[in-house]
Structures are given as structure tokens and as C-alpha cells.
Amino acid sequence: MEKSEEFGKPEERKGRLTVVLALATLVSAFGSSFQYGYNVAVINSPSQFMQNFYNTTHMERYGTPMTEDTLTLLWSLSVSMYPLGGFFGSLMVAPLVNKLGRKGTLLFNNIFSIVPAVMQGVSEISKSYEIIIVARFIVGICAGLSSNVVPMYLGELAPKNLRGAIGIMPQLFITIGILCAQVLGIRHILGNSENWTLMLGLTGVPAVIELLLLPFFPESPRYMLIQKGDEKTAKKALQRLRGWDDVDSELAEMRLEEQSEKAEGRLTVVNLLSQRSLRWQLISIIVMNMGQQLSGVNAIYYYADSIYGSAGVKAEDVQYVTVGTGAVNVVMTIAAVFIVEASGRRLLLLIGFGTCCAACVLLTIALTLQESVTWMPNVSIACVIIYVIGHAIGPSPIPNVVTTEMFRQSARPAAFMVGGSVHWISNFTVGLVFPFLEKGLGSYSFIIFSVICLLTEVYIWFMVPETKNKTFLEICQMFAKRNKVEIKLATDGDLPLKESKHSLEDAEKATAL
Numbered sequence: 001m002e003k004s005e006e007f008g009k010p011e012e013r014k015g016r017l018t019v020v021l022a023l024a025t026l027v028s029a030f031g032s033s034f035q036y037g038y039n040v041a042v043i044n045s046p047s048q049f050m051q052n053f054y055n056t057t058h059m060e061r062y063g064t065p066m067t068e069d070t071l072t073l074l075w076s077l078s079v080s081m082y083p084l085g086g087f088f089g090s091l092m093v094a095p096l097v098n099k100l101g102r103k104g105t106l107l108f109n110n111i112f113s114i115v116p117a118v119m120q121g122v123s124e125i126s127k128s129y130e131i132i133i134v135a136r137f138i139v140g141i142c143a144g145l146s147s148n149v150v151p152m153y154l155g156e157l158a159p160k161n162l163r164g165a166i167g168i169m170p171q172l173f174i175t176i177g178i179l180c181a182q183v184l185g186i187r188h189i190l191g192n193s194e195n196w197t198l199m200l201g202l203t204g205v206p207a208v209i210e211l212l213l214l215p216f217f218p219e220s221p222r223y224m225l226i227q228k229g230d231e232k233t234a235k236k237a238l239q240r241l242r243g244w245d246d247v248d249s250e251l252a253e254m255r256l257e258e259q260s261e262k263a264e265g266r267l268t269v270v271n272l273l274s275q276r277s278l279r280w281q282l283i284s285i286i287v288m289n290m291g292q293q294l295s296g297v298n299a300i301y302y303y304a305d306s307i308y309g310s311a312g313v314k315a316e317d318v319q320y321v322t323v324g325t326g327a328v329n330v331v332m333t334i335a336a337v338f339i340v341e342a343s344g345r346r347l348l349l350l351i352g353f354g355t356c357c358a359a360c361v362l363l364t365i366a367l368t369l370q371e372s373v374t375w376m377p378n379v380s381i382a383c384v385i386i387y388v389i390g391h392a393i394g395p396s397p398i399p400n401v402v403t404t405e406m407f408r409q410s411a412r413p414a415a416f417m418v419g420g421s422v423h424w425i426s427n428f429t430v431g432l433v434f435p436f437l438e439k440g441l442g443s444y445s446f447i448i449f450s451v452i453c454l455l456t457e458v459y460i461w462f463m464v465p466e467t468k469n470k471t472f473l474e475i476c477q478m479f480a481k482r483n484k485v486e487i488k489l490a491t492d493g494d495l496p497l498k499e500s501k502h503s504l505e506d507a508e509k510a511t512a513l
Contacts, residue, residue: 014161018243021162024217025154025169031210032106032146033170035113035203037177039082039139041326042203045185045319046196051075054129074129076432081133083427085140086147090420093148094413098227102153102220105145110207112142117204124197132200139203144424147174147400148416155404156220157241159250161469164340164401171397172333179326186319225251226258226409257408257473272414280482281406284464285419288349288399291456293426295356296449297391299434308384313377321381328385332392344468345398345405346460352394353457359387360450367443395456399423405467405475 043050054074058066066074089112096105116135123131150170158166181199185191190199218237225234231251238247272278308318340348363383370376399419407415437445463482467475 014159016159016243017162018241020217020240020243021157021166024157024214024241025166027210027213027217028103028106028150028153029169029173031206031214032109032142032150033173034177034180034206035139036143036147037174037179038181038203038206039136039143039177040174041178041181042185042200043078043136044322045182045187045191046199047075049191049193049196050078050129050132052193053124057127057129060127072435074133076435077133078129078136080428080432081136082140082143083424083430085137085142086144086424087140087421087428088137089141089144089146090148090417090424092141092145093420094417096145097149097152097223097413097416101223101228102149102156103214103217104219105149106153107211107214109142109145109149110211112138112145113207114204116142117201117207120203121197121201123200135200140424142207144420146170147423148420151400151404152412152416153220155401156222157218159242161341163405164345164468165337167401167404168333168337168340168397170400172330172337175326175329175333175392175396179323179330182319182323182326186323191319222254222257222409225254253473272411272418275411277476277480277483278407278411278415280463281479282415282418284459285399285403285406285415286422287456287459288395288402288464289419289423290426291353291452291459292395292399293423293430294449294452295353295391295395295456296360296430296434296446296452297356297387297396299430299445299449308381313381325385325388329388329392332389333397336393336397339393340398340401341468344466345402346464346466348394349398349460349464350394350457352390352392352396352398353453353460355390355393356387356395357450357453357457359383359390360446360453363387364443364446364450367446402464402467405470406479408473408476 051071054071055066058064093105096108100108116139119131119135119138123129123135147170151167154166154169155163183189184199184202190196218240219233221234221237221241224230224237234254235247235251238250239245242250272282275282308321309315313321336348360383363380366376366379366383370380403415403419404412434445437448441448465475465478467478470478
């Protein structure tokens, strides 16, 4: 700790990106988040060959081809079983992270990746399309867990000045997973009638890598200290993550959080829903997760080829336009990593949802006029790309970052469980309903998404504060006035003498907010 010459008080040492922190981030994000993105897009390009397989299998079994409605229903199930599995995975978050820890849950979660990878790989040999639908549900459980646990784990590993940038890394790897699936889905690579099962089965590779490497990295120090009471392990983990030995001030902040939560105990989802002190935090993460998914982003990824086809793109060019869209998504998410600490979370959310709203309106107009105006297909493609840019800088990465920051240790698992459940139910709804919505409303489908983006934008403008560079306790205090409650902080007698001075200074700063 350095001394300030003017005030004679310790200045806070800013955290840095150490090798251990960087590698823990990369291993967990690649091993878990990458799979989420990969499985979002993996069935898009080979959809024609998969549906041919469904029809051929049905013909061999029953002697008649499938009806169009049956094939549409089975394909919708193949798409939507993934987010449905994600919902059930979200329900498992709180009990698993409290029992196994954050890192332990990620290691356990790889079961839900390796098993369905094998199932999908042998589906054509076994002549069963049912096995694909079941495997999509199981790998959805994997995604439901990883989409909540990775941001929680990394948010608890990171120092507060890097929490936003590191918190976006899971979303960055999701976009990289989407792009990899799109590239592998090119016809002369794996997106063809011979190799589509291999393409589906590759999702198990990141899981194996994570199983081999993640055990070498530390568990969340906050979990070890606050939930397990193991100060020695927590201190050792912090020293490895920060790259220096003096971590007493950060441990003191954790103890202060622990003391302020002792009266509450570990919160279940039922407790969380009834906690007046967490009311607006909970409403905010529900609105942001609903807005994120119901804004139509996965309609873009699940059905990108059909959207571009309806926009007039030639069939042989669709796959390359889809890959280009995925590349834009990756680039803009990388940009968000670098600007989130400078611009803040709230501004990125507002810009992102506003851009998505405008893009959906313009896309509707372009799709409506494409038959009468020759250059309108190009406008449609531009609108999709603008939409992807808007979503990538705010709505996609920020809700998980904010969920980590809005809740303290005892409430965080239950909060991710609620937010994740809303996320995946909304995702499931879009995946299941959009094919029918597209048939019924045509180009006007995206007006619904634009209205949802607008409503989410209005809520964020009025109700979501900036959480950049705040401790978990400071953020809790920011919501106290809105929730009309008083946050009880630890007193001098609650903490050991050597820690009480700095802890109370931190408490006073938080109270002042």
C-alpha cells in the first residue's frame, strides 16, 4: 500500500491482469462459454442435411415421408431443446455452486458436454433423430450452468477495476464459439451431408481441455472465505491472482461483506424473491435478461440462413454472409472489453438496445420493400449487421456483469439462478416460436423485437444505476434508498482489531453513496 502525501491515508492499489488471472479466464471461458456459443449456431448451416436425415429415417421406419408440419415441429424441437436444457441448467446453479464451489461446478459441468457430444456424433450411425433432440437438451444443461457460473467465477476472481472487462470475456468466447460453428459449417469444410455429425460432436473438445487444465487454477477467494470460512486458502488464492503478497485490504473488504450478511444467511431463491433490500436489483436483472433474449438475437443466429435467404441473398452466398456477421459480432465484443471500464455498463446497455430497436424497424421496412426495390436486400443485410453490432456492445455481455455486481456473496448464486432461468425461458420461447412467427407475420416479426428493445431501454434509463468501479457493498448501498431499506454494515466490534480501521473506512465510503 502506498501513502498519499496530501492526506496521509493508504491509497488503493489497482489490480492488474496477472498471468494466473489471465489463464484462469481463458481456460474457463474457452472450456465453458465457447461451447454455449458453438451450440447456438452449430445446427444452422447443416440444417438442410439434418432435416433430410430426419425425413429419410422416418421413411425407413414407417415407409412414408414426414409431413411438412411434422418436420417443422421436429426441427423446432431440435433448436428449442437447447435453451430448454439451459433453463434446467440454470435451476441447478445455486445448489451446485454452494456445494461444489464455482470452479468445482465448472469441472462437474463437463459431463453435460462430453456425453451429448458422443450422442450427436453417433446419431446418424444409430439412425435416430431422437438422440439428437435429447443430446441438444443435455448440452443445453451444460450451457445453462456455464452461462451463469463462468461470469460468477470470473467476477469473484477479478479486482474491481478489471471486473467489467473480465466479465465480458465469457460473452466474447460465446461469440467466438458462434463464429467457429459458422466457419466449420461452410459446405466444403464440415457443413455437408458427410461431416455434419462430426461438427456436432466437436463440442466435447473444449470440455476435455477444461477438465485437464482448470484444476491448476484457484477457486474463488470470496467463496472460500465467505462461504467456506477458509481464510488461508482464500489468501493464498488472492496472492496468486494479484501477483503480490499484501492482500489484507481485499480480505478485509470480504470480511466486512461477510459480517453484513451474517444476519441474512445464505439466500435461497424463495428468500431472494421476498427480500425487500434486493427488490429492484432482482427486477433489473429479470428485465435485462428478458430484454437480452426477447430482443430477437437468437432468432438471428438460429435462423440466419433463412433470414438472409428471405432478404434475397443467393443460396451459395448465404453461408459466407453468415460467417461475416459472426466475425462482426466477435470484433464488437472485443471492443466492448476495452471500453466497458471507460464508458460504464449503463451507457453500453442504452446504446446497444437503442441500436437494436432502430435496426429491427429498418429491417422490417427493408424486408417489406425488397421485392419492389432492387437494392433492398443489401439494406436488409446491413440492418442485421447493425443489429449484431448493437447487441454485441451492450445487451449481450453486460447483463451478466451487472448481475455479478448487484448482489453480494450470499445472494449471488440465487440471483444468477433467477436471471439465468429468465434468460433461458426467453431463449426457448424465441427458438420455438420464431419459425411460426416468421410464417405468420413475415417481415413484420421484427417489429415485436423492436418494441421489446424500446421497453427495455426505457427501464434501464430510469432504473439501472452505473456500477463501474464500485465494491459489492457500495453497489448494495446505492440500491438501499430505492428499496427503502437501511443496509447494516459491520461495526468495529465485529471485526478483528487489525482489520477494523480500513473496513470501517470502506463502510463509511459505501454509506456516503
